[in-house]
Amino acid sequence: MRFLFTPVGSQANVDAVTPLAMAVRSAGHEILLAANDPMMAYAEEVRIPAVSVMSEPTRHFVMTGRTRKDAQSPDDLREEARGMGRGFARMASASLDALLEVAEDWSPDLVVGGAMSFAAGLLAAHRKIPHVRFAEYPGIPVTDIDPAAEEGLRPELQRLGLSAPPAPALFIEACPPSLRPAPAPDVRPLRWVPSNPQRRLERWMYTRPEGRRRVLVTSGNHFRMLSPGALRHLADELAPLGAEVLVAAPGKTAEEFRAALEGLDGVRVGWMPLDVVAPTCDLVVNHTGGTTTMTVLAAGAPQLLFPPNTATKAVARAMTGFGSALTVLPERQETEEDKAAAFAAGCREILSTPSYAQRARELARENAALPSPVDTVRAMEALTET
Secondary structure, eight states, X not given: OEXXXXXXXXXXXXXXXXXXXXXXXHTTOEEEEEEEGGGHHHHHHTTOOEXXXXXXXXXXXXXOSOOOTTOOSHHHHHHHHHHHHHHHHHHHHHHHHHHHHHHHHSOOSEEEEETTOHHHHHHHHHHTOOEXXXXXXXXXXXXXXXXXXXXXXXXXXXXXTOSSOOOOSEEEEOOOGGGOSSOOTTEXXXXXXXXXXXXXXXXXXXXXXXXXXXXXXXXXXXXXXSOHHHHHHHHHHHGGGTEEEEEEOOHHHHHHHHHHTTTOTTEEEEOOOHHHHGGGOSEEEEOOOHHHHHHHHHHTOOEEEOOOSHHHHHHHHHHHHHTSEEEOOGGGOOSHHHHHHHHHHHHHHHHHOHHHHHHHHHHHHHHHHSOOHHHHHHHHHHHTTO
């Protein structure tokens, strides 16, 4: 059979779908990933066959940046979610004709779309085949996003003779039960399996430092969480705790951070394989990016979260409410010094309170008990037999 994957978003969305796509291929099926051009490089890194269906990046259609400082109330955040829905609807409309051409050339038996890949259902309806919706991370506010997306898709729905977006034949969600806001009997849970680019490993990457705790700070691919000066302040605050500090950062960002941290003992800066390093950490400080947060969750490490937008705030609320993380809200930090001080206080709180690590390990056990990608492939195969 042929499975067409249509993730939208960023590298995180490619990483999220990769284990499922690889399980499909290992089961003997053909796979193809169709997405916008900026995501092609990420597909190449994880060796998934991919085709570009549009040149524009996601941000051309969807504002997924930092939440406004004045957007504090639930109504404000719901309106931001609705704005995301309208943006992803525009993206679906813009990509649909190209997806139809791909499907004409490479006839799929099943379409697997991400939570925000509204073109997946439209394509599947046009081809009269089933489609799967895959919510890559917990806390995606679909109840606010979906109605706005349906409104934005009205012209495409009329074009295809549909009164509403097609319902998925299967809804998959990568979310431990304790983070799910309410029972969802129609959702099939999926174990999060980490996926990220790999290089040759060094021993320190997969071993814990002897006699020291380890704190990992990630910079993020599209959102720089800390300035070099603020990072230096945070590292200085962690030094009295005897913690080794790892800073995961790419390219020029790594060079800037190395210069800022020069002279500090027990600091490493540069590219790091998150799936390998995370299990060796006592704490991971990150911007609540999907791949980062879920990979650390699977590793059983507590997290200090700095969520910049509506979707990441939903994840942060769930994890902080469970007790496996603390959240620092960007809009409450007026300066880089304020931010560094808040990060340092959060790190001290987590490292001095064993319950955070205990709750993080509970979430990791919940994730490990969920159906694997291999189990999920069997459920998707059954959809094409009906």
